[in-house]
Amino acid sequence: MERRRFAIGTFVFLLAATGTVSAQSENRDLIDGLEYQLLYVALPLTLFVLMILVYAAVKFHDNDDPRPTAEDPALEITWTAATAVILLFVGIAGYSVLVSPYISPTQPADLIGDADTDTAGGDAAFESLEDLPDTDDEEIHVRGYQWGWEVSYPQANVTTSDEFVIPADQNVTFWLTSDDVIHALFLQDLGVKQDAFPGEYTRARTIAYEPGEYDAVCTEFCGAGHSRMDADVIVVEPDVYEAWLDDHADENGTVSAPDVDET
Ligand SMILES: [Cu+2]
Numbered sequence: 001m002e003r004r005r006f007a008i009g010t011f012v013f014l015l016a017a018t019g020t021v022s023a024q025s026e027n028r029d030l031i032d033g034l035e036y037q038l039l040y041v042a043l044p045l046t047l048f049v050l051m052i053l054v055y056a057a058v059k060f061h062d063n064d065d066p067r068p069t070a071e072d073p074a075l076e077i078t079w080t081a082a083t084a085v086i087l088l089f090v091g092i093a094g095y096s097v098l099v100s101p102y103i104s105p106t107q108p109a110d111l112i113g114d115a116d117t118d119t120a121g122g123d124a125a126f127e128s129l130e131d132l133p134d135t136d137d138e139e140i141h142v143r144g145y146q147w148g149w150e151v152s153y154p155q156a157n158v159t160t161s162d163e164f165v166i167p168a169d170q171n172v173t174f175w176l177t178s179d180d181v182i183h184a185l186f187l188q189d190l191g192v193k194q195d196a197f198p199g200e201y202t203r204a205r206t207i208a209y210e211p212g213e214y215d216a217v218c219t220e221f222c223g224a225g226h227s228r229m230d231a232d233v234i235v236v237e238p239d240v241y242e243a244w245l246d247d248h249a250d251e252n253g254t255v256s257a258p259d260v261d262e263t
Pocket of ligand 1: 144182183184218219220221222226229
């Protein structure tokens with residue numbers, strides 16, 4: 001009895017503890033929230049099915065003359081309706097995260113119709129940085145190449161190599177492109193993932209909440225050096241970010257990221 005109570009207590013504690021970890025970004029918040037919503041639905045269902053399975057196995061294990069269940073319209077309607085409700089919940093919960101402007105930001109390709117209706121095929125309209133639509137976000141340009149990331153901060157003419165510097169609590173847009181083959185930027189802790197294609201621009205978007213150092217990797221197999229194509233993500237307070245940009249604005253070259261602990 002004691003042991004069972006301990007097991008249940010531990011389980012409840014773990015569920016509660018995992019649900020309250022502070023999110024590093026809005027994207028992470030949305031993704032984790034969805035995961036827990038689905039988990040809270042899936043867990044009782046799994047237990048329910050397991051219980052019926054065990055019950056049936058125990059109750060009928062020495063039944064020499066098994067008979068199929070007679071028709072039961074009420075039961076059939078119930079399980080059809082219950083399944084529909086659950087699937088609807090999963091669909092709505094998933095969709096509401098998917099349409100978030102952080103998870104699925106408006107892509108240059110979505111804006112082509114407005115920007116350049118004369119260009120056949122349209123894509124040419126956004127092949128250069130100057131053509132990218134203006135956003136109110138802090139805009140950061142990311143160029144993937146075999147094998148590394150060049151990150152530019154256009155408002156200060158500053159570039160970093162394999163280091164993504166992001167101001168906390170600000171909307172950030174990454175404009176991604178590639179020099180050679182398809183790469184994909186994945187900032188796991190911030191819940192950001194987007195492909196980078198040669199000759200065009202894609203957009204990723206986030207708002208980071210927790211200053212700190214995180215990892216970035218390439219998640220599109222891009223050649224022999226793919227596994228070495230990782231980088232650091234440095235989230236700093238906005239004033240640290242601005243001061244860092246100001247300090248390096250005239251250098252016109254590649255600089256290193258600020259210290260996270262700098263205040
Ligand atoms: Cu790559």
